[in-house]
Amino acid sequence: MSGPRPVVLSGPSGAGKSTLLKRLMKDHEGVFGFSVSHTTRNPRPGEEDGKDYHFTTKEVMQEGIDNGEFIENAEFSGNMYGTSKSAVEDVRAKNLICILDVDIQGVKRIKETDLDPIYISIQPPSLEILEKRLRDRQTETEESLQKRLEAARIDMELSKEPGVFDVVIINDDLEKAYKELKDILNDVSKPKKTKIFGFFKYFIEVHTFCLNRKSKRFKKPSKKEMMTHFFATFEHKCDLNPSEINASGKTAFLFISPCLYRQLVVHSRTETNAAVHLLRVNDLKSVKSREMNSIITPGEIYFLICLTTTEIQIEIL
Numbered sequence: 001m002s003g004p005r006p007v008v009l010s011g012p013s014g015a016g017k018s019t020l021l022k023r024l025m026k027d028h029e030g031v032f033g034f035s036v037s038h039t040t041r042n043p044r045p046g047e048e049d050g051k052d053y054h055f056t057t058k059e060v061m062q063e064g065i066d067n068g069e070f071i072e073n074a075e076f077s078g079n080m081y082g083t084s085k086s087a088v089e090d091v092r093a094k095n096l097i098c099i100l101d102v103d104i105q106g107v108k109r110i111k112e113t114d115l116d117p118i119y120i121s122i123q124p125p126s127l128e129i130l131e132k133r134l135r136d137r138q139t140e141t142e143e144s145l146q147k148r149l150e151a152a153r154i155d156m157e158l159s160k161e162p163g164v165f166d167v168v169i170i171n172d173d174l175e176k177a178y179k180e181l182k183d184i185l186n187d188v189s190k191p192k193k194t195k196i197f198g199f200f201k202y203f204i205e206v207h208t209f210c211l212n213r214k215s216k217r218f219k220k221p222s223k224k225e226m227m228t229h230f231f232a233t234f235e236h237k238c239d240l241n242p243s244e245i246n247a248s249g250k251t252a253f254l255f256i257s258p259c260l261y262r263q264l265v266v267h268s269r270t271e272t273n274a275a276v277h278l279l280r281v282n283d284l285k286s287v288k289s290r291e292m293n294s295i296i297t298p299g300e301i302y303f304l305i306c307l308t309t310t311e312i313q314i315e316i317l
């Protein structure tokens with residue numbers, strides 16, 4: 001799948017996943033998008049259908065599962081939960097980093113797919129504290145609380161196994177846990193390695209531009225600025241394979257950092273760490289300033305490449 005790596009948040013019910021997630025989404029609007037799961041459990045007060053979950057029935061959900069509409073699904077505390085393909089695709093279509101909140105069964109299922117996310121486990125400091133938080137939350141009956149605690153015991157054991165999670169965060173102090181999560185996601189949101197499938201023969205126009213730090217308006221960089229950026233040393237490589245391109249005849253705009261552009265121009269078969277951002281728009285004027293701000297750092301010089309296709313495949317590894 002293309003785009004930045006998704007993020008899977010898992011951990012026992014009551015560990016603090018939703019609390020951390022909600023804060024993250026609020027503080028980083030336009031960066032992360034939540035994969036809205038389906039569930040057969042009843043909505044809690046304040047939960048919104050289509051935002052927190054797609055609340056559904058067992059029959060409807062089973063039909064969707066049978067029709068292959070789900071990436072994964074699991075039973076938890078007597079209810080069905082599942083991630084639909086469209087939940088993830090909706091987030092990716094908006095160019096956002098997809099965050100999934102799934103239980104340990106979901107983690108295992110996702111590992112069998114090609115989603116390739118970062119796996120983060122949020123753990124409580126202890127089972128006793130978890131129980132207290134769940135009781136204080138006042139969302140569970142005694143029966144569902146006991147089921148959650150039972151699942152939590154298994155989850156807490158499994159999360160200690162090496163290789164299951166990339167990172168385990170102990171949510172003792174909320175501020176500390178939030179900072180840890182933010183730091184990890186900060187790394188994730190920077191593309192590490194980018195694979196680009198050949199498109200340079202489809203260039204129709206190349207512009208250089210820079211967003212003015214103060215006015216936030218575009219300006220053409222000076223020759224000196226350009227040269228400094230353009231010839232900046234870098235040792236990354238870029239893998240180009242023109243046969244992979246699937247031209248549709250439309251125009252797309254590719255915002256590309258100078259070092260990668262230079263690699264493309266020199267036509268070398270190398271790899272790159274350069275940040276690449278693809279905006280699927282047919283008209284530059286339609287790019288909202290919020291989208292632009294999440295892509296472009298004011299003061300840095302970019303190349304804007306107009307391409308004759310919207311079907312460029314960019315895989316961020």
Ligand SMILES: Nc1nc2c(ncn2[C@@H]2O[C@H](COP(=O)(O)OP(=O)(O)O)[C@@H](O)[C@H]2O)c(=O)[nH]1
Nearest residue numbers: 013014037073074076081082083101102103106
């Ligand atoms: N496998 C799977 N688990 C999910 C999904 N959505 C939520 N869950 C998990 O289901 C469990 C129960 O979620 P929920 O009923 O919202 O309770 P809460 O986690 O205590 O707020 C949690 O461990 C979630 O991570 C999903 O789409 N797939």
Ligand SMILES: Nc1ncnc2c1ncn2[C@@H]1O[C@H](COP(=O)(O)OP(=O)(O)O)[C@@H](O)[C@H]1O
Nearest residue numbers: 013014015016017018019133137171172173174
């Ligand atoms: N670090 C923390 N310290 C104290 N209470 C917390 C902390 N993190 C979360 N909580 C509280 O614990 C309860 C469970 O958190 P929640 O985010 O709903 O967990 P989850 O989504 O993992 O089920 C909530 O009432 C929340 O306000």
